[in-house]
Every structure is written in C-alpha cells, then in structure tokens.
Amino acid sequence: MSDTEEQERDSNELSPAQRLEPPNSRLINAGVVTIHDMETLRECVAYENANQQRVRILRQLKQQADEIRSTD
Template identity: 75%
Template sequence: MSDTGGHDPDSNELSPEQRLEPQNTRLINAGIVTIHDMETLRACVAYENANKQRVQILRRLEDRASEIRAQDD
C-alpha cells in the first residue's frame, strides 16, 4: 500500500458534481466522507453554492471540514 494514510487515492479524482449530484443521499454522504483534503472540500462547497445551495449538504461539508482540521492538529 502506498503512503496515503489508508485513504483511497482515487477518491480525490471524483469531481464535486460526482460527489454531490447522486439522487441517493447515501451516495452523497459517501462522497462527502471520502473527502480527505481541504482543496477538494472547498471545491465541493463552491459547487454546491453555485448550483443547489442545499443547507443540509453545506452543513455536512462544514462538519467534514471540522473533521479534516481536527485530523491535521
């Protein structure tokens, strides 16, 4: 296994649209929890703000940002 901290390196290859557009909320949640860096998270927030502006999704992204920051500490 490569030095990726146990994360799937291909998960960062998903676009914000791929992460946030599935009709199934479980897939959206999976797309959010597989975000492991702030750059990807910011891209998803920007995508959501520019398109659907769903408060619940933005809250999940905010929670994920807090988790990522806590891991970096």
C-alpha cells in the same frame, strides 16, 4: 502505497458534481465523508454554492471540514 493512501487518491479523482449529485442521499453522504483534504472540500463547497445551495449538504461539508482540521 498503503490501502488508505490509494483510497484517498481514488476519492480525490471524483469531481464535486460526482460527489454531490448522485441519485440518492446515501451516495452523497459517502461522497462527503470520503473528502480528506481541504482543497477538495473547498471545490465541493463552491460547487454546492453555485448550483443547489442545499443547507443540509453545506452542513455536512462544514462537519467534514471540522474533522479534517482536527486531524491535521
């Protein structure tokens, strides 16, 4: 398994709450940019919509979705 595949597997083990509720915004940014699949991204969008509904976070998730789509 390559380092990239291992990092993707490890990052996919984070729950939406772990990605979107850390104590500072830099960790939230890191949680979003390490999303590499649409299923995880959808889970995070659903979590954010059901809980905080922060426009800035939802924008970041949309940008990440656009990036995932462009690499597929």
